[in-house]
Amino acid sequence: MSVTLILILVVVVALVVLITVNYFRMKNAKPVANSKQIKVLNNKNFKAATKRGVxxxxxWAPWCAPCKIIAPVVNEIADTQNEFMVAKVNVDHNQQLAQKFKVRNIPTMLILKDGKEAGRIVGVKTKKAILKEVESVMAS
Incomplete structure (x- = not known):
């Protein structure tokens, strides 16, 4: 066997191992909303829950890897503050809400003020960046 062929074989095996490990890690991941401070919203309770305050x-969606990455940050925000509500919406179960707010990528975090969208964060961000956006909305 040539050195090139051996190298290709090693790379392929390494990729298969990485993909397999990540698959089982994601499959066995903890629930996304595991903070007691996070409200789970749906098509029925969304309007009433968000009509006052920030x-x-x-x-999010259970199959979304970036959603699982950002979940501990959202949980920490919920557990360490009480000035605004932190909530989650499963887009698989609440497609009407996702369509209403034009959520095309997940994770997407909306910052609502008295029921109206006042800010939007798309993708994985740091706790500091998320809090900065929320504080900006609260100050306005």
Whole structure:
């Protein structure tokens, strides 16, 4: 066998191992909303829950790897503050809400003020960046 062929074989095996490990890690991941402070919103309770005050609403799906990455950050925000509501919406179960707010990528976090969208964060961000956006909305 040539050195090139051996190298290709090693790379392919390494990729298969990485993909397999990540698959089982994601499959066995902890629930996305495991903070007691996070409200789970749906098509029925969304309007009433967000009509007053400021809310950080995380639109997510169980199959979404970036959603699982950002979940501990959202949980920490919910557990360490009480000035605004932190909530989650499963887009697979609440497609009407995702369509209403034009959520095309997940995770997407909406910052609502008295029921109206006042800010939007798309993708994985740091706790500091998320809080900065929420504080900006609260100050306005």
């Amino acid at each position: 809310a950080l609403v995380d639109f």
